[in-house]
Amino acid sequence: MTDSIRIVGLNKVFPSPGGGSVHAVKDINLDIGAGKLVTLLGPSGCGKTTLLRMIAGFEEPSSGDLFFGERRMNEEPPNTRDTAMVFQSYAVFPHLNVFENVAFGLRLRHLPKAEIEAKVTRVLEQTGLEGYAKRSPNQLSGGQQQRVALARCIVMEPKVLLFDEPLSNLDAKLREQMRVEIRELQQRLGITSIYVTHDQVEAMSISDEIVIMKSGVVEQLGTPQEIYARPANRFVADFIGKANIVEARIAGKNTIEINGVSIGVPLVPELPAGAEVSAILRPEAIHLSAEGGQFRGIVRRVMFLGNIAEYLVEVDGLGNWLVDISNPAEAGLFQAGSQVFLEPSAGSIHILG
Amino acid sequence: MSGTARSQLRLLARDPVLLVLLTVIALSIAVFVVYPLVKVFMASLHVNDVWTLDGYRELAERRLYRNALVNSLSVAALVGIISVAIGYVAAFVLTRLEVPGKTLLHYITILPIVSPPFVSAVSILFLFGFNGLVTRQLLGLNDFSIYGFHGVVISQVFTFAPIAYLSLRGVLASLSPTLEDAALNIGATRWQTFWKVTFPLSLPGIASAFLVVFIESMADFGNPLVLAGAAFPMLAPQAYLEITGSFNLSRGATLAIVLLIPSMTAFAIQRYYLAKRQYITVTGKPTASTSKIVSNPMKWLLYGIVSFFAVLVTAFYAVIIVGAFTQVWGFNYTPTLAHFRYVFDVGLDSVKDTLIVAIVSTPISGILGMLVAFLVVRRVFPGRTALEFGSILSFAVPGTVVGIGYILAFNAPPIILTGTLAILVLCFVFRYVPVGIQSGIAVLRQIDPSIEEAAQNLGANGLTTFRKVTLPLIAPAFFSGLVYAFVRAMTAISAAIFLVSANWNLMTVQILNQVGSGRLGVSAAFSVVVIVIVLIAIGIISFLINRWTRHTSMVRFQ
Ligand SMILES: Nc1ncnc2c1ncn2[C@@H]1O[C@H](COP(=O)(O)OP(=O)(O)OP(=O)(O)O)[C@@H](O)[C@H]1O
Ligand SMILES: [Mg+2]
Numbered sequence: 064m065t066d067s068i069r070i071v072g073l074n075k076v077f078p079s080p081g082g083g084s085v086h087a088v089k090d091i092n093l094d095i096g097a098g099k100l101v102t103l104l105g106p107s108g109c110g111k112t113t114l115l116r117m118i119a120g121f122e123e124p125s126s127g128d129l130f131f132g133e134r135r136m137n138e139e140p141p142n143t144r145d146t147a148m149v150f151q152s153y154a155v156f157p158h159l160n161v162f163e164n165v166a167f168g169l170r171l172r173h174l175p176k177a178e179i180e181a182k183v184t185r186v187l188e189q190t191g192l193e194g195y196a197k198r199s200p201n202q203l204s205g206g207q208q209q210r211v212a213l214a215r216c217i218v219m220e221p222k223v224l225l226f227d228e229p230l231s232n233l234d235a236k237l238r239e240q241m242r243v244e245i246r247e248l249q250q251r252l253g254i255t256s257i258y259v260t261h262d263q264v265e266a267m268s269i270s271d272e273i274v275i276m277k278s279g280v281v282e283q284l285g286t287p288q289e290i291y292a293r294p295a296n297r298f299v300a301d302f303i304g305k306a307n308i309v310e311a312r313i314a315g316k317n318t319i320e321i322n323g324v325s326i327g328v329p330l331v332p333e334l335p336a337g338a339e340v341s342a343i344l345r346p347e348a349i350h351l352s353a354e355g356g357q358f359r360g361i362v363r364r365v366m367f368l369g370n371i372a373e374y375l376v377e378v379d380g381l382g383n384w385l386v387d388i389s390n391p392a393e394a395g396l397f398q399a400g401s402q403v404f405l406e407p408s409a410g411s412i413h414i415l416g
Numbered sequence: 417m418s419g420t421a422r423s424q425l426r427l428l429a430r431d432p433v434l435l436v437l438l439t440v441i442a443l444s445i446a447v448f449v450v451y452p453l454v455k456v457f458m459a460s461l462h463v464n465d466v467w468t469l470d471g472y473r474e475l476a477e478r479r480l481y482r483n484a485l486v487n488s489l490s491v492a493a494l495v496g497i498i499s500v501a502i503g504y505v506a507a508f509v510l511t512r513l514e515v516p517g518k519t520l521l522h523y524i525t526i527l528p529i530v531s532p533p534f535v536s537a538v539s540i541l542f543l544f545g546f547n548g549l550v551t552r553q554l555l556g557l558n559d560f561s562i563y564g565f566h567g568v569v570i571s572q573v574f575t576f577a578p579i580a581y582l583s584l585r586g587v588l589a590s591l592s593p594t595l596e597d598a599a600l601n602i603g604a605t606r607w608q609t610f611w612k613v614t615f616p617l618s619l620p621g622i623a624s625a626f627l628v629v630f631i632e633s634m635a636d637f638g639n640p641l642v643l644a645g646a647a648f649p650m651l652a653p654q655a656y657l658e659i660t661g662s663f664n665l666s667r668g669a670t671l672a673i674v675l676l677i678p679s680m681t682a683f684a685i686q687r688y689y690l691a692k693r694q695y696i697t698v699t700g701k702p703t704a705s706t707s708k709i710v711s712n713p714m715k716w717l718l719y720g721i722v723s724f725f726a727v728l729v730t731a732f733y734a735v736i737i738v739g740a741f742t743q744v745w746g747f748n749y750t751p752t753l754a755h756f757r758y759v760f761d762v763g764l765d766s767v768k769d770t771l772i773v774a775i776v777s778t779p780i781s782g783i784l785g786m787l788v789a790f791l792v793v794r795r796v797f798p799g800r801t802a803l804e805f806g807s808i809l810s811f812a813v814p815g816t817v818v819g820i821g822y823i824l825a826f827n828a829p830p831i832i833l834t835g836t837l838a839i840l841v842l843c844f845v846f847r848y849v850p851v852g853i854q855s856g857i858a859v860l861r862q863i864d865p866s867i868e869e870a871a872q873n874l875g876a877n878g879l880t881t882f883r884k885v886t887l888p889l890i891a892p893a894f895f896s897g898l899v900y901a902f903v904r905a906m907t908a909i910s911a912a913i914f915l916v917s918a919n920w921n922l923m924t925v926q927i928l929n930q931v932g933s934g935r936l937g938v939s940a941a942f943s944v945v946v947i948v949i950v951l952i953a954i955g956i957i958s959f960l961i962n963r964w965t966r967h968t969s970m971v972r973f974q
Pocket of ligand 1: 077
């Protein structure tokens with residue numbers, strides 16, 4: 064049976080070797096519904112692994128509480144928590160073959176031999192490892208080892224699945240393929256999962272919800288769409304996707320003013336007219352043309368990336384903006400140095416107070 | 417800081433097994449490593465029932481002791497230099513060059529490591545002594561004396577060059593040959609490549625090997641006792657003579673402290689300065705490691721040096737074996753079994769005792785070593801560094817100092833152990849466990865801790881994890897810890913000589929007695945028996961470990 068996870072006021076303070084301390088996780092509150100897949104996303108060192116390790120029981124919280132369902136887990140040792148973790152380094156047992164690796168946990172439960180055999184065989188099939196049962200881990204590729212780590216976890220049918228950057232060592236192709244497989248497997252089994260990554264594309268593509276972290280603090284929690292369309296602050300806006308953050312002023316109900324140009328926007332925070340705000344303009348939501356637009360600028364750099372062309376445009380009085388134009392092969396490219404006009408698509412502008 | 421200690425204590429309180437283990441280990445180290453040293457130190461300051469520095473003043477004033485210190489230091493320095501030179505050449509040839517018979521040469525070169533302490537000294541007497549085969553029979557010299565500085569140096573080089581070889585082998589094998597290729601590629605000559613790349617990169621390893629040999633040479637007791645002679649006093653035998661000859665415990669203790677200081681200094685440098693400066697590049701990728709920086713003539717010259725050393729080692733052993741079957745070396749070369757008859761008749765008790773001591777102390781030492789390594793690397797608790805330091809401290813303490821410490825510490829209440837099996841076993845366990853601990857720590861540090869966490873995550877408790885995951889993974893270190901403990905227990909002399917008794921006697925002490933009374937044939941026979949037992953034991957240990965763990969490719973005796 065899977066469980067929901069509730070984290071209340073969780074803190075972790077590490078003593079640092081040179082004296083002093085590192086506050087790795089700061090006062091985190093989270094509710095993760097049963098069967099959901101939630102990613103922890105944030106830059107290196109923001110406390111993702113630490114949070115995950117506290118959930119698995121490898122680190123003791125300095126304060127705060129952790130619940131699986133109704134049960135408080137703070138004092139529970141890691142071996143009885145019924146979580147299964149895919150380690151960033153795989154941590155496949157090098158002295159056991161693939162079959163024995165996957166059977167390891169089942170054997171500790173003293174299940175009958177035939178049952179272990181059946182379960183392991185099925186999981187090896189699910190993870191595409193049939194035929195590798197007798198191999199030793201050092202005869203496997205990185206991707207295959209990663210599957211062993213995954214198989215070893217799901218065969219336990221745990222209450223909670225934990226993934227610590229499980230795909231970080233794989234090549235781009237295999238990575239895409241594996242993340243689809245992980246998502247499908249997780250949904251089929253319906254096990255509550257927490258997935259750590261610092262790859263935003265990975266986070267967007269597999270999560271029910273994303274937790275954005277920075278320096279041990281949760282910056283925002285939401286579905287991928289919410290986080291992309293309505294980032295809570297500049298950090299999130301910048302971290303998820305690319306963003307042009309532009310100074311603006313409230314001009315009236317649902318209207319802002321950027322450098323003297325009035326633009327109607329869907330949602331404006333409750334602020335008096337004249338208040339200074341920031342407008343988030345996504346690069347793909349800006350239209351570029353040779354003449355006729357709200358803003359004028361000079362192309363400083365063009366990068367042709369195949370599916371899009373990425374422009375860096377110096378906008379009069381507003382600094383540099385990134386602009387992405389899709390299907391550039393058809394649209395034709397503006398050369399560096401040429402004058403262009405820019406028109407943000409009003410519906411996708413997000414205002415931060 | 418105190419908050420840290422408190423939270424660590426809280427964790428400990430929650431893990432009673434760990435708490436008990438740590439308490440027992442810490443207490444035993446305090447009692448069997450630290451306490452005897454303190455006793456020696458106190459005895460050196462306690463002359464004729466008064467607290468005084470007179471002991472040290474007298475030492476400084478008397479020529480005999482000043483000479484002993486200077487002699488020991490100069491022998492250790494020279495032996496260190498020669499051993500490292502031989503060791504480096506051997507390591508270079510056997511790891512980096514394409515030459516025939518590498519495996520054989522490797523095993524011959526390390527052979528002296530597993531042999532009893534008097535083999536090279538006795539061989540030297542057989543060859544270069546008053547009735548020596550070379551000096552007397554071949555060259556007809558009458559007034560040549562092997563005793564003194566040169567005798568001790570030659571004998572110690574044969575004993576300790578293999579140690580330098582093994583440690584330099586590790587250093588050279590881990591230097592990526594691509595670095596040399598890169599230097600050659602940008603236009604350096606072979607000579608420049610060696611002096612500007614290979615040599616500087618191995619320099620910390622060279623210094624480290626030198627210091628290890630220096631420590632061993634300072635502490636060596638057997639070779640000086642046999643070969644130094646009366647005109648060439650050295651510290652370790654002198655301390656022994658003060659105690660057993662003149663019954664002057666406090667003088668012996670004072671000499672022991674003087675002996676301890678250079679060893680501890682070398683140990684501190686080796687461990688806390690050099691250890692951090694080794695450029696070891698572990699990539700896990702096997703590299704084609706044939707060096708291109710030596711020309712062909714140079715290659716065969718180096719090969720010649722290594723082969724010559726191997727031939728000498730072989731000759732020394734051959735001489736011992738022949739000597740063991742020879743009536744009276746130098747006069748009557750008739751083959752005989754008389755010496756072996758003596759060993760298994762008069763000496764049988766010491767053979768049995770030695771075996772019992774070795775068999776009892778080896779597994780204790782092996783398991784304790786892995787346990788301490790595991791706790792030090794994988795557990796957090798207050799005083800972790802102190803525990804690691806305390807447990808490897810005895811590596812740097814010369815056996816003579818330990819022996820004197822043990823008789824001072826355990827001859828009187830509260831703990832009386834003199835004359836028992838226990839005192840020998842305890843002495844050997846705590847003296848030889850550091851090597852197991854060190855290799856355990858080294859192996860464990862390379863094993864990703866998440867492998868053990870994964871086991872816990874899958875439901876294994878602490879003990880199951882240690883048994884099913886940790887131990888099999890550190891099997892190579894376990895193996896070398898066991899072998900080392902056994903070999904050392906079979907071949908120890910410097911501390912043991914203070915601790916043997918009528919009830920518990922050791923073969924090495926027998927060898928010494930026979931050498932002392934001029935019966936070299938019997939001592940050779942004893943040596944042969946020790947070597948045979950050691951080789952059989954290595955075979956058995958390696959068989960057991962191989963059966964118990966399947967990843968045999970990792971288990972290799974080096
Ligand atoms: N055992 C520890 N002792 C001291 N500090 C630690 C310890 N473990 C982690 N930290 C510190 O806590 C902070 C968070 O580390 P954590 O490993 O959780 O980061 P992360 O978000 O997983 O980073 P990455 O993406 O690089 O894996 C870092 O500043 C780290 O240095
Ligand atoms: Mg991490």
